Amino acid sequence: xxIRNLGAIPSSExxxxxxxxxxxxxxxxxxxxxxxxxxxxxxxxxxxxVDPSLTxxxxxxxxxxQKSPFRTTEKETPYKDVTNYNNFYEFSTDxxxxxxxxxxxxxxxxxxxxxxxxxxxxxxxxxxxxxxAAPEERIYxxxxxxxxxxxxxxxxxSLSELIKRADPLPKAKYVxxxxxxxxxxxxxxxxxxxxxPYLEGLRMDEAMHPLALLCFGMYGEVLPNQxxxxxxxxxxxKYGFKSAKSIVRIRxxxxxPLNTWQQANSREYGFYSNVNPNVDHPRWSQSKERRLGExxxxxxxxxxxxxxxxxxxxxxxxxxxx
Amino acid sequence: xxxxxTKIAIFLAALIxxxxxLWKAFHDGLGANPIExxxxxxxxxxxxxxxxxxSITPLRQITxxxxxxxxxxxxxxxxxFYGTLHFLxxxxxxxxxxxxxxxxxxxxxxxxxxxxxxxVLMIPLALTSSAWSIRRLGGKRWRRLHRxxxxxxxxxxxxxxxxxxxxxxxxxxxxxxxSILLLYRVGVWxxxxxxxxxxxxxxxxxxxxxxxx
Numbered sequence: 001x002x003i004r005n006l007g008a009i010p011s012s013e014x015x016x017x018x019x020x021x022x023x024x025x026x027x028x029x030x031x032x033x034x035x036x037x038x039x040x041x042x043x044x045x046x047x048x049x050v051d052p053s054l055t056x057x058x059x060x061x062x063x064x065x066q067k068s069p070f071r072t073t074e075k076e077t078p079y080k081d082v083t084n085y086n087n088f089y090e091f092s093t094d095x096x097x098x099x100x101x102x103x104x105x106x107x108x109x110x111x112x113x114x115x116x117x118x119x120x121x122x123x124x125x126x127x128x129x130x131x132x133a134a135p136e137e138r139i140y141x142x143x144x145x146x147x148x149x150x151x152x153x154x155x156x157x158s159l160s161e162l163i164k165r166a167d168p169l170p171k172a173k174y175v176x177x178x179x180x181x182x183x184x185x186x187x188x189x190x191x192x193x194x195x196x197p198y199l200e201g202l203r204m205d206e207a208m209h210p211l212a213l214l215c216f217g218m219y220g221e222v223l224p225n226q227x228x229x230x231x232x233x234x235x236x237x238k239y240g241f242k243s244a245k246s247i248v249r250i251r252x253x254x255x256x257p258l259n260t261w262q263q264a265n266s267r268e269y270g271f272y273s274n275v276n277p278n279v280d281h282p283r284w285s286q287s288k289e290r291r292l293g294e295x296x297x298x299x300x301x302x303x304x305x306x307x308x309x310x311x312x313x314x315x316x317x318x319x320x321x322x
Numbered sequence: 323x324x325x326x327x328t329k330i331a332i333f334l335a336a337l338i339x340x341x342x343x344l345w346k347a348f349h350d351g352l353g354a355n356p357i358e359x360x361x362x363x364x365x366x367x368x369x370x371x372x373x374x375x376x377s378i379t380p381l382r383q384i385t386x387x388x389x390x391x392x393x394x395x396x397x398x399x400x401x402x403f404y405g406t407l408h409f410l411x412x413x414x415x416x417x418x419x420x421x422x423x424x425x426x427x428x429x430x431x432x433x434x435x436x437x438x439x440x441x442v443l444m445i446p447l448a449l450t451s452s453a454w455s456i457r458r459l460g461g462k463r464w465r466r467l468h469r470x471x472x473x474x475x476x477x478x479x480x481x482x483x484x485x486x487x488x489x490x491x492x493x494x495x496x497x498x499x500x501s502i503l504l505l506y507r508v509g510v511w512x513x514x515x516x517x518x519x520x521x522x523x524x525x526x527x528x529x530x531x532x533x534x535x
Contacts, residue, residue, distance in 0.1 A: 080354075081353075081354035082354075084353060084354060085353060085354035085355060089488070089489075093487075093489035095354075095355075096353060146487070148358075191489075191491075193489045193490075194488055264488055265488075283431055283432070283433060283484065283485070284431060285423075285426075285427070285431075290355070290357065292354045292355055293354075295357075295415075296418060297418075
């Protein structure tokens with residue numbers, strides 16, 4: 001079983017620069033084999049998942065999902081809403097357009113560059129990343145800075161799994177995420193409504209928090225293109241724009257990254273952008289939100305209801321560090 | 323007769339945006355965030371109809387299609403109609419009659435402040451749109467009052483510009499159209515001033531011509 005699994009690793013990820021990866025992959029494979037033994041993952045299905053020709057078609061099922069304790073019991077937002085109402089400015093500033101404009105977006109082959117203050121600078125194939133840990137289903141609340149929210153069953157594993165493997169240097173205090181820049185495929189990038197490529201950042205302890213999700217699926221399936229395929233992060237206690245989509249680079253750094261929205265308007269969008277009903281956006285209130293599918297607005301919760309992150313910000317003035 | 327048919331056609335056309343919204347509402351077509359769609363559609367059409375209203379006078383003067391003045395009131399009233407729907411969407415669907423929250427909004431959020439002002443300024447215009455009001459006020463005073471529409475247009479564009487997150491292309495496009503329509507009026511006003519001054523400078527000459535005739 002193991003041998004068969006290793007056979008499915010795309011050759012593209014085995015680059016001369018990163019020969020040690022073989023051992024990594026072997027270990028990752030072993031980890032998956034272990035997880036599979038426990039959860040009853042069918043390896044044939046797992047192989048399907050990582051086969052480029054198959055993953056190219058959207059909505060392939062992801063099997064062997066671990067149930068994560070991170071799951072709200074609130075009603076999930078309908079799939080059609082989460083896939084037809086997307087703030088994905090790389091495609092369009094109109095939330096109803098990415099569903100169509102991202103239809104032919106190519107998510108394979110796809111590599112993620114890991115560099116900066118890190119022991120193991122490397123270029124990883126997205127399929128190798130997806131095998132680093134067993135996929136979990138986590139049902140998170142997701143709050144947009146615009147005042148609407150959704151509940152989504154995401155699939156992935158803790159971002160910390162990847163960071164641990166990347167082995168950052170002690171001087172790395174922050175992690176920066178870069179979204180793909182490809183105006184040919186992403187028509188929104190042909191206009192300069194934002195500075196491209198899209199950048200986001202986290203403090204290292206935020207990135208290592210177990211809630212921070214490295215995500216490649218939702219609703220039991222591979223992530224649809226308009227939702228940030230093939231690889232994104234999901235940070236449920238922060239406004240949605242912090243959860244960078246279609247990631248091609250993860251850089252470790254000693255300096256606080258300048259995220260795109262802060263760069264666009266630092267008065268309105270900060271580095272932290274934690275969901276906070278007590279700190280209004282300069283132009284609108286953040287005290288309430290409209291859950292898609294509901295008529296009356298509901299109160300917005302501190303850290304979007306994820307109190308377990310509060311200790312990350314103890315002693316900080318969250319009005320200043322918005 | 324022809325004007326009446328044109329008016330009926332414009333009346334029906336102006337209702338299309340509302341019909342489309344209603345049709346979508348009853349066919350599950352308003353998408354994930356229906357209230358946002360209704361807010362944006364009614365707001366867009368208010369601004370578009372204000373701009374159409376403002377373009378009737380220049381169009382009439384340039385093309386010499388003088389009948390156009392006959393449809394201006396209706397288009398203006400439709401602008402007010404969609405503005406009212408936009409305002410009702412805000413107080414009913416968005417804020418659900420939460421008055422303290424709305425007052426806070428109007429005072430604190432500048433895009434709400436200017437949007438609200440733009441709407442309020444339309445109310446006296448709608449109330450004095452009848453022929454009776456024009457007679458009552460007198461043409462000169464009525465025209466002066468109805469110049470408030472310029473302010474409504476300016477405030478509406480600012481309202482739109484201030485509410486978008488990063489993509490200012492649409493409010494800028496509306497702003498350019500509005501600027502052209504207002505600059506046209508400034509141009510007309512300046513040339514009238516100039517010709518008046520011309521008359522004052524050469525009164526003898528013109529009088530001489532009159533006597534000759």
